[in-house]
Amino acid sequence: MKDPTGEYASGHRGQGRIGSTLSKLRSWAAPVTILLGIVVLWELGVQVWDIPKWQLPSPSEIGQELASSRSLLLEHMLVTLEEIVLGFIAALASGLVLATAIAYSRILERSVYPIVIASQTVPIIAIAPLLLIWVGYGIAPKVIVVALICFYPIAVNTVDGLKAVDPDMVNMMKTLGASRWQVFTKLQMPTAMPYMFSGIKVGISVSVIAAVIGEWVGASAGLGYLITYSQPLFLTARVFAAIVVLSAMGISLFVLASVVERMMLPWYYTEKRANSIERM
Amino acid sequence: MASDAGITSKIRVESLNKSFNVDGRRELVLDDIQLTVGEGEFVSIIGPSGCGKSTLLNIVAGLDSPDSGTVTFEGSPGVSALGRVGYMQQKDLLLPWRTVLDNAILGLELHGMPRRQARTRALELTEFFGLKGYESQYPYALSGGMKQRAAFLRTMLMDQEIVLLDEPFGALDALTRVQMQEWLLQLWDSLRKTIVLITHDMDEAILLSDRVYVLTHRPGRVTMVLDVDLPRPRSYEQVTEPSFARLKSRLLEPLREQKPKEAQGLAGKEGL
Numbered sequence: 001m002k003d004p005t006g007e008y009a010s011g012h013r014g015q016g017r018i019g020s021t022l023s024k025l026r027s028w029a030a031p032v033t034i035l036l037g038i039v040v041l042w043e044l045g046v047q048v049w050d051i052p053k054w055q056l057p058s059p060s061e062i063g064q065e066l067a068s069s070r071s072l073l074l075e076h077m078l079v080t081l082e083e084i085v086l087g088f089i090a091a092l093a094s095g096l097v098l099a100t101a102i103a104y105s106r107i108l109e110r111s112v113y114p115i116v117i118a119s120q121t122v123p124i125i126a127i128a129p130l131l132l133i134w135v136g137y138g139i140a141p142k143v144i145v146v147a148l149i150c151f152y153p154i155a156v157n158t159v160d161g162l163k164a165v166d167p168d169m170v171n172m173m174k175t176l177g178a179s180r181w182q183v184f185t186k187l188q189m190p191t192a193m194p195y196m197f198s199g200i201k202v203g204i205s206v207s208v209i210a211a212v213i214g215e216w217v218g219a220s221a222g223l224g225y226l227i228t229y230s231q232p233l234f235l236t237a238r239v240f241a242a243i244v245v246l247s248a249m250g251i252s253l254f255v256l257a258s259v260v261e262r263m264m265l266p267w268y269y270t271e272k273r274a275n276s277i278e279r280m
Numbered sequence: 281m282a283s284d285a286g287i288t289s290k291i292r293v294e295s296l297n298k299s300f301n302v303d304g305r306r307e308l309v310l311d312d313i314q315l316t317v318g319e320g321e322f323v324s325i326i327g328p329s330g331c332g333k334s335t336l337l338n339i340v341a342g343l344d345s346p347d348s349g350t351v352t353f354e355g356s357p358g359v360s361a362l363g364r365v366g367y368m369q370q371k372d373l374l375l376p377w378r379t380v381l382d383n384a385i386l387g388l389e390l391h392g393m394p395r396r397q398a399r400t401r402a403l404e405l406t407e408f409f410g411l412k413g414y415e416s417q418y419p420y421a422l423s424g425g426m427k428q429r430a431a432f433l434r435t436m437l438m439d440q441e442i443v444l445l446d447e448p449f450g451a452l453d454a455l456t457r458v459q460m461q462e463w464l465l466q467l468w469d470s471l472r473k474t475i476v477l478i479t480h481d482m483d484e485a486i487l488l489s490d491r492v493y494v495l496t497h498r499p500g501r502v503t504m505v506l507d508v509d510l511p512r513p514r515s516y517e518q519v520t521e522p523s524f525a526r527l528k529s530r531l532l533e534p535l536r537e538q539k540p541k542e543a544q545g546l547a548g549k550e551g552l
Contacts (some may be wrong), residue, residue, distance in 0.1 A: 166373075168369060168371055168373055169373055169375075171338075171343050171369075172367075172369065172373040173386075173390070174342075174343060174362055174363075175341055175342070175343065175362060175363070175365065175366075175367035176363065176386060176387035176390050176434075176438065177362060177363025177364075177387065177390055177391055178363075178390045179390075182390055186375075186386070186389075186390070187375070190375070190377045193377075265377070267376055267377045267378075267418045268376075268377070270418060270420070271376055271418060271420040
C-alpha cells in the first residue's frame with residue numbers, strides 16, 4: 001500500500017505564502033491545460049467530421065444536456081450518493097475494527113489477514129449479481145458492493161499504520177507508566193492516522209465505481225442505472241452527462257477526505273512541508 | 281564499594297546476569313553485575329559499545345528482566361520500576377503530533393492529571409529548560425538540543441527521585457553536547473535527583489559523576505569503580521585541569537586493557 005510520506009511532497013516548493021500559492025497554481029496549470037486541449041480537439045473533431053450526436057456528442061452538447069436534465073441527474077445522483085455514503089461508513093467501521101483486531105492478535109493476523117488479502121482477487125463485479133439473489137433489488141446490494149470495495153484499502157492501510165509504531169516509543173510510554181490501553185490510544189492510534197487516511201482516500205476514489213457496478217447489475221435508480229437505461233435509447237449525451245457527474249462526485253469526495261485529513265492531522269502536513277523545504 | 285558507607289542506597293543491583301540468543305547460541309551479555317547508587321548520587325556507567333550498558337539500564341527501568349540476580353529500589357526488592365523511575369534515551373522520542381508543551385506533560389497526563397493543570401506546571405519550567413517561546417511548536421521545528429531538553433522536561437515533570445539516562449547527548453554535535461552537560465550539572469545541582477547515566481564519553485562521565493562504573497566488552501562485567509572527588513559545583517573548564525587528567529588516565533587503563541581482545545574482531549582496524 002501507499003507510504004503516507006510519499007504523497008504531496010512536491011506540492012510545497014515555495015517558501016512564502018505567495019510563493020506557495022504560485023507553485024500550487026503552476027502545479028494545477030499543466031493538467032488543466034491538457035484537459036482543456038482535449039475538450040477543444042473533441043469539439044472541433046465532432047464538428048469537422050460531422051459525427052452524429054447519438055454516436056459521439058460534442059462537449060457543448062454534453063454541456064447542454066447537463067443543463068437541461070439537471071433535475072433528473074440530481075435525483076439519480078442523490079441515490080448513488082446515498083449508496084456511497086452508507087457503503088463507505090460500513091467499510092470504515094468494519095475496516096477499523098478488523099484492523100485493530102488483526103494488529104492486536106497474532107492468531108487473527110495469521111488466520112484472517114491472509115484471507116482478507118486473498119479476497120482481493122475475487123472480482124466483486126462477479127459477486128454483484130449473486131447479491132441480487134440474496135438481498136434483493138433494493139439499496140442493500142449496492143451498499144454491500146461499495147463496502148466490499150472500500151473495505152480493503154482502509155483495513156490494510158490501518159493494519160500497516162498500527163504496526164508502524166516505534167518499539168522505543170512504546171518503551172518510553174511504559175516507563176512513563178502507560179497502560180496497554182493508553183499505549184493504544186495515545187501512541188498507536190495517532191501513528192496509524194496518516195496511514196488510515198491514505199486508505200480512506202483510495203477507498204473513496206473507488207467507491208463511485210463500486211456504486212455504478214452495483215447499479216448496473218440491477219437497479220431502478222442512480223446514475224449507473226441512468227447510464228444503462230439511456231444507452232439502448234441512444235441518449236448518448238445523457239450517458240456522458242451522467243459520467244461527468246460521477247467524475248465530479250468522485251473528485252469532490254476525494255477532496256473532502258483530504259480536507260478532513262488536513263484538519264485532523266495539522267502536524268503531519270507542516271512536518272512534511274518542513275522536510276521538503278529542507279531537502280531542496 | 282567504599283563510598284557507599286553511610287549513604288542510604290536508592291538502587292542496588294546484586295549478582296545480575298543476563299544472556300541473549302545470538303544466532304542460536306546463548307551469549308552472556310551481563311556477568312555478575314554489582315552496582316549501588318546512593319540517594320542524590322550521580323553515577324555513570326561507561327564501557328565499549330555492545331557491553332550491555334543499555335540492557336542493564338532497561339532491566340533497572342523494568343523494561344526487561346534479568347536471568348538471575350536482583351534489582352532493589354529503596355530497600356524493597358521485586359517491585360517493578362515501570363512508571364516509578366524516570367528514563368530517558370538517546371532518541372528524543374517526542375510524539376510528532378503533540379506540541380512541545382503537550383509532549384512534556386505526557387507522563388502527567390498518563391497518570392490522570394487534567395491537561396490544563398499539567399500544562400500550568402510545565403510552563404513554570406520551560407524557561408529553565410530553554411524552551412520558552414517554543415511551547416506550541418511541533419517537534420520537527422526544534423533543534424536537536426531543544427528536542428533533547430523537551431524530552432528531559434517530560435522525564436523531569438514526573439518528579440521521580442531516580443532518573444536513568446541512556447546516552448542522552450549521544451546524538452548531538454560536540455558543541456551542543458558540552459552545553460547540555462553544563463546544563464545538566466546545573467539541573468542536578470538544583471534538583472538533587474539520583475541519576476544513573478550511560479555514556480561512552482569519558483569526559484562526560486568524569487565531569488558529571490560522583491562515581492564511574494567501567495564495564496568490559498561482552499560479557500559486560502564491572503572491572504573498575506572510580507570515585508570522582510572533584511569539587512562541586514563543576515564546570516566544563518575543569519576538563520583541562522591536572523586532577524581531571526589524572527582521573528581520565530585511570531579510567532583509560534581498564535578500557536585500554538580490553539583493546540587486544542576486542543581488536544581480534546576488528547582485525548587491526550584501529551590502534552590506540
